[in-house]
Amino acid sequence: MDTAPLYRQLASHYLHAIEAGTLNAGERMPSIRVLMARHQVSLSTALQMCRHLESRGVLEARPRSGYFIRKPAKSTLTPAREPQCTTPDPAQFVGVHARVSDILTRGQAAQVHTNFSGAVGAPELYxxxxxxxxxxxxxxxxxxxxxxxxxxxxxxxxxxxxxxxxxxxxxxxxxxxxxxxxxxxxxxxxxxxxxxxxxxxxxxxxxxxxxxxxxxxxxxxxxxxxxxxxxxxxxxxxxxxxxxxxxxxxxxxxxxxxxxxxxxxxxxxxxxxxxxxxxxxxxxxxxxxxxxxxxxxxxxxxxxxxxxxxxxxxxxxxxxxxxxxxxxxxxxxxxxxxxxxxxxxxxxxxxxxxxxxxxxxxxxxxxxxERHLRRLRARLREQREQMADAIASYFPAGSCLTVPDGGLALWVEMPAQRSSDAVFDAALQAGIRIAPGLMFSNLNRFDHFLRISCGQPFTRELDQAIRTLASIVERA
Amino acid sequence: MDTAPLYRQLASHYLHAIEAGTLNAGERMPSIRVLMARHQVSLSTALQMCRHLESRGVLEARPRSGYFIRKPAKSTLTPAREPQCTTPDPAQFVGVHARVSDILTRGQAAQVHTNFSGAVGAPELYxxxxxxxxxxxxxxxxxxxxxxxxxxxxxxxxxxxxxxxxxxxxxxxxxxxxxxxxxxxxxxxxxxxxxxxxxxxxxxxxxxxxxxxxxxxxxxxxxxxxxxxxxxxxxxxxxxxxxxxxxxxxxxxxxxxxxxxxxxxxxxxxxxxxxxxxxxxxxxxxxxxxxxxxxxxxxxxxxxxxxxxxxxxxxxxxxxxxxxxxxxxxxxxxxxxxxxxxxxxxxxxxxxxxxxxxxxxxxxxxxxxERHLRRLRARLREQREQMADAIASYFPAGSCLTVPDGGLALWVEMPAQRSSDAVFDAALQAGIRIAPGLMFSNLNRFDHFLRISCGQPFTRELDQAIRTLASIVERA
Structure with a gap:
C-alpha cells in the first residue's frame, strides 16, 4: 500500500509518464480542471501536485497559460576528474584556522536568504x-x-x-x-x-x-x-x-x-x-x-x-x-x-x-x-538530484560535478581560474552563502571548487538561488 | 514566620536548650509522651524530632530507656598546620593518571555502602x-x-x-x-x-x-x-x-x-x-x-x-x-x-x-x-559540622582538621606514618570509600591525609561509618 500523500502519488504518476516519454518537454500539462476530473481529486490536491513538480524543476508555470513540462536539464556535467597520483606536497599546516575562521565570520556577519554552506540537513528532515x-x-x-x-x-x-x-x-x-x-x-x-x-x-x-x-x-x-x-x-x-x-x-x-x-x-x-x-x-x-x-x-x-x-x-x-x-x-x-x-x-x-x-x-x-533513515535517504537523494539538475542547467560550461551516491552536499568544480573566495564574497552580497573550496585544504588546490549543501528541501527559491550563483560564477 | 517543618522547629528549640546548658549530656530527654503533651504535637512529629536529633549526633537512643543527650564531641581537632614556605620541589608529573585511575578503578570495583569519596552533593540537595x-x-x-x-x-x-x-x-x-x-x-x-x-x-x-x-x-x-x-x-x-x-x-x-x-x-x-x-x-x-x-x-x-x-x-x-x-x-x-x-x-x-x-x-x-543557594549553604554547613564532630569524636589523637567556611568536603590529617593508600583499601573492605590524600599531589606529601565528602545528609549510618573509619585509621 502506498502511504504517501495523494498529491505525491499523483506526482509520481506524472513523473513516470515524463520519464517514459509519454509527456515531453515543452508540452502543456493537463489543466488543473482536467486533473481534478481525471483523478477525482480536490482542487488543492491537484494544485499541490503541480507545485510539487514545479519545485522539483519538472514543471514550469507560465503566466496565464498553466503548467508546462520543463526542458530536461542539460546532460549532467562532466564528472569530476580523478586526482593525479603524485608524491603529495609537504602540506603541513598553513594556518587554516585563520582562513576558515575568517570565512565563517564573514559568512555569519552577512544577511543571507539562502544558506548552502553547511553539511547538515534542514530540521524537517529529522x-x-x-x-x-x-x-x-x-x-x-x-x-x-x-x-x-x-x-x-x-x-x-x-x-x-x-x-x-x-x-x-x-x-x-x-x-x-x-x-x-x-x-x-x-x-x-x-x-x-x-x-x-x-x-x-x-x-x-x-x-x-x-x-x-x-x-x-x-x-x-x-x-x-x-x-x-x-x-x-x-x-x-x-x-x-x-x-x-x-x-x-x-x-x-x-x-x-x-x-x-x-x-x-x-x-x-x-x-x-x-x-x-x-x-x-x-x-x-x-x-x-x-x-x-x-x-x-x-x-x-x-x-x-x-x-x-x-x-x-x-x-x-x-x-x-x-x-x-x-x-x-x-x-x-x-x-x-x-x-x-x-x-x-x-x-x-x-x-x-x-x-x-x-x-x-x-x-x-x-x-x-529505520523508517526515519529510509525516509531521510530518499529525501536527500531527491534533493541531491534536484540540486544537481539545477547546477547542470545553470552553471557555465567547463563546470564538473560527480553526483555522489549519498550525503548532504555536492562538490562542484568551476571552470578554471575561478576563485571560490571571490565567488563566496559575491554570493554573500546576493544573499547566498556557500562553502568555498579553499576551506577544504591547507593548500590552494581547491580554490575553484564550491561545496553546496543539499540539506534543504528543494524549492523554487533554491532553484533561483542556484541560477543567481551560476551567473556569479559565470562572471567571476 | 518560621517555615521549617514543625519537627525541625521543635528540634531547634531543644538544640538551643542543650547549647544553653539547660539540658546536659547524659540526661534523659523528655519522653515521647511528654513531648506530645507539652508541645501539642502528634506522635509522628515527636518521633521525627528525636530521630532528627539522633541523626545529628545530639541524642542517642538506649534500648527500652528512650533518648539521652549525647556526650558533646571532644573539643575540635587541632587545626591543620600551615605549610612550610620553601622552594617547591621540582614536581612535574609522575604519572598521577596511572595512580588516580588505579584508585578510581579499585573504588568503583568495590561494593560500598558509604561513599565519602566524591566532592559532590547528594541529589536531594539540588x-x-x-x-x-x-x-x-x-x-x-x-x-x-x-x-x-x-x-x-x-x-x-x-x-x-x-x-x-x-x-x-x-x-x-x-x-x-x-x-x-x-x-x-x-x-x-x-x-x-x-x-x-x-x-x-x-x-x-x-x-x-x-x-x-x-x-x-x-x-x-x-x-x-x-x-x-x-x-x-x-x-x-x-x-x-x-x-x-x-x-x-x-x-x-x-x-x-x-x-x-x-x-x-x-x-x-x-x-x-x-x-x-x-x-x-x-x-x-x-x-x-x-x-x-x-x-x-x-x-x-x-x-x-x-x-x-x-x-x-x-x-x-x-x-x-x-x-x-x-x-x-x-x-x-x-x-x-x-x-x-x-x-x-x-x-x-x-x-x-x-x-x-x-x-x-x-x-x-x-x-x-537564590532560595536554593541559601538552603544549600545552610545544609552543607550543617553536614560539615556534623561530620567534623564525628571525626573529632572518633579519630585517633594526633589527627588534625581545619573546618572550612564552606564547600563539600573535609581534609583530614591522620597521625603521621598512616598511609592513605592502606586506609583506602581497608576502608573499602569495610564498605566505605574515601579519597586518599595521595590523589591530590604528584608527590607523596599528602599520603597521611584523607578527603571526606560532606555532600550527604548526616545519618546514624554515616556516623557509624566514620566510627569504623576511625578505628581503621587507629589500627593502620
Missing part, C-alpha cells in the same frame, strides 16, 4: 518531535536525573543500542568498548591525541572537511594531504608513495563512506587493503563514519573497522547528521588505544550528559528509527 | 524537580530543538544570566565574553591549551584536586606544586620563590574560594596581589571558581577576575556543584585569550547542547535560585 517526546519520557522516568552525576563512559542502554547498530556496518564490538563523546569532533580529537604528539604528521584525504584541518592545527599536528578520488576515496597508491617520502606518519584519518566534501565511497577491497597496509606500516587508522547511513541504498555500507583484527583502527561516529543536529552525540571505539582514550575523555570533558543519550536510545530501539 | 520542569518547558517552547544545530558559544539567554550573576562576584563581563563549556573541566583544558604548549610548567596549589593534575598530565604540561595554606590559599611567598627558581612558568591555576581539598579562601588582599604579581611576571592566571557559592555566608565571595584590568586572568566556573551534578554546564571568560579559546572550543567539541542551558537559565532567572 524526527525532532519524536525525540522531544522521548526526552520528556526520559525526564519523567528519571526524575532526579539532573541531581545525579552522569554515568562514566555514557548511558549503558545507549551504548548497547550503538553496539547493536554497529553490527549493520559489520563491526563487532561490545557496549563496553564504546565511549560516548561530544559529537564526532570530540571523538576525532581524542583519537588524534591518543596516537600522536604535537609535531607529528597525520595523513588525510584531500580535499577533506575543514573541521578536521582545524582539529589537526589546534593540536599542533601536521596534515599531509593525500590525493583522493571522487569515486573511490583516498588513493592507496598516493598514500604508499607518501609513506616512502615521509617515514614518520603517525596516523591516517579517512571518511570511507560518503566522504565530505567528495561524497566518495571506498570499495570494500580498498577498505581491506588500507587496514592491512596501516597494520604493516604500524600507522594508526582513524575512521570517521559520520555519513554512512545517508547512502542511496538501504543496504548498510561496511565500516573499515569491520576488517580490523588487531585493534589498529579507531572508529568514530555521530548522530549529528543522521538523527539530530541539535544533539551533540558522538562515540568512539578505540581498539588498542581504548584505555588511553577513556583517560583522555575523562580529563578533557568528563562523561556526557545522560538525557540526550536516553532519548536517542529510546528512539533508536524502535522501528521508527 | 532542585532537580524544578530543573526537570524547566527542561520540559524548554522542550515545549522549542519543539524543533533537536532538529537544529546548536548555537555558537552557547545559548544567548543563559550567557546573559551568567553575566548578570558574575556581577555578584564583582566580575564585569558581557554575555559575549562567555563561552559555554562541558563543565569546568573542559574550561580548564581550554584555558591551559590557550596559554601553554606541551612541556611547559604550570604552577598549582598543593594539595590540589586530582582532576587538575590529570588535565596537566594529559596535556603534557608539568605541574609545579606550590605550598598552600588551609586558611589563606596559595602561598604568594612560595610562588615568588618558585618563579625565581623556575623562570619558565607559563601559568598559575588557583581555586581562590573554598579550594579543593583544603577549603581555604584567599583573602581579597592576596587575590589582588596575585593578579598584580602575575601581570608583572607575564604569567597567565587561571581561576577555577567552582565552589564560591558554597560558603557559609550569603555575602558572595569575590572572584580573582574582579581585580583583572589587563585580560591576564582566565575565569572558569561551572554549575556542577552548586546547581545540578547531572548537567555538564561550565563556562569560561578568557580575557586576552578569548579568540583563541573560542577557536579551541570549536575545534575540540563544538558548542554545547542547548537544552540544559535553556533549563538552567530559566531556573537561575527566578528567585528560586
Amino acid at each position: 524526527p525532532y518531535e519524536a525525540l522531544r517526546n522521548a526526552a520528556i519520557r526520559g525526564l519523567r522516568n528519571h526524575p532526579d536525573l539532573f541531581g545525579r552525576a552522569v554515568p562514566l563512559h555514557g548511558d549503558a542502554t545507549f551504548r548497547s543500542v550503538l553496539a547493536r547498530r554497529a553490527l549493520d556496518a559489520r563491526i563487532n564490538i561490545g557496549a563496553d568498548e564504546i565511549i560516548i563523546t561530544q559529537g564526532c569532533v570530540e571523538a576525532l580529537n581524542l583519537a588524534l591525541r591518543a596516537i600522536a604528539q604535537p609535531g607529528d604528521v597525520i595523513a588525510v584525504e584531500s580535499p577533506t572537511f575543514y573541521g578536521l584541518l582545524q582539529i589537526l592545527e589546534s593540536l599542533g599536528l601536521r596534515a599531509l594531504e593525500i590525493p583522493t578520488s571522487p569515486q573511490t576515496g583516498i588513493s592507496l597508491e598516493a598514500l604508499d608513495l607518501a609513506a616512502q617520502t615521509y617515514p614518520n606518519i603517525k596516523g591516517v584519518v579517512v571518511v570511507p563512506n560518503l566522504q565530505n566534501p567528495l561524497g566518495s565511497i571506498m570499495p570494500d577491497s580498498h577498505k581491506q587493503k588500507l587496514v592491512q597496509w596501516c597494520e604493516a606500516q604500524q600507522i594508526a587508522l582513524i575512521e570517521d563514519d559520520t555519513y554512512s547511513a545517508l547512502g542511496n541504498s538501504d543496504v548498510p555500507l561496511s565500516a573499515i573497522k569491520a576488517w580490523d583484527h588487531s585493534g589498529n583502527v579507531i572508529y568514530c561516529a555521530s548522530l549529528h547528521k543522521i538523527l539530530a543536529p541539535g544533539m551533540r552525540l558522538g562515540w568512539i571505539s578505540a581498539g588498542r588505544w581504548q584505555a588511553r582514550v577513556e583517560m583522555l575523555k575523562y580529563a578533557q570533558s568528563r562523561p556526557n550528559e545522560a538525557l540526550p543519550q536516553i532519548a536517542a536510545a529510546d528512539y533508536m530501539a524502535s522501528s521508527a528509527y | 532542585p532537580y524537580e524544578a530543573l526537570r520542569n524547566a527542561a520540559i518547558r524548554g522542550l515545549r517552547n522549542h519543539p524543533d530543538l533537536f532538529g537544529r544545530a546548536v548555537p555558537l558559544h552557547g545559548d544567548a539567554t543563559f550567557r546573559s544570566v551568567l553575566a548578570r550573576r558574575a556581577l555578584d562576584a564583582r566580575i564585569n563581563i558581557g554575555a559575549d565574553e562567555i563561552i559555554i563549556t562541558q563543565g569546568c573541566v573542559e574550561a580548564l583544558n581550554l584555558a591551559l591549551r590557550a596559554i601553554a604548549q606541551p612541556g611547559d610548567v604550570i604552577a598549582v596549589e598543593s594539595p590540589t584536586f586530582y582532576g587538575l593534575l590529570q588535565i596537566l598530565e594529559s596535556l603534557g604540561l608539568r605541574a609545579l606544586e606550590i605550598p598552600t595554606s588551609p586558611q589563606t590559599g596559595i602561598s604568594l611567598e612560595a610562588l615568588d620563590l618558585a618563579a625565581q627558581t623556575y623562570p619558565n612558568i607559563k601559568g598559575v591555576v588557583v581555586v581562590p574560594n573554598l579550594q579543593n581539598p583544603l577549603g581555604s579562601i584567599m583573602p581579597d588582599s592576596h587575590k589582588q596581589k596575585l593578579v598584580q604579581w602575575c601581570e608583572a611576571q607575564q604569567i597567565a592566571l587561571i581561576e577555577d571558581d567552582t565552589y564560591s557559592a558554597l560558603g557559609n555566608s550569603d555575602v558572595p565571595l569575590s572572584a580573582i577576575k574582579a581585580w583583572d584590568h589587563s585580560g591576564n586572568v582566565i575565569y572558569c566556573a561551572s554549575l556542577h556543584k552548586i546547581l545540578a551534578p547531572g548537567m555538564r554546564l561550565g563556562w569560561i571568560s578568557a580575557g586576552r585569550w578569548q579568540a583563541r579559546v573560542e577557536m579551541l572550543k570549536y575545534a575540540q567539541s563544538r558548542p554545547n547542547e542547548a537544552l540544559p542551558q535553556i533549563a538552567a537559565a530559566d531556573y537561575m532567572a527566578s528567585s528560586a535560585y
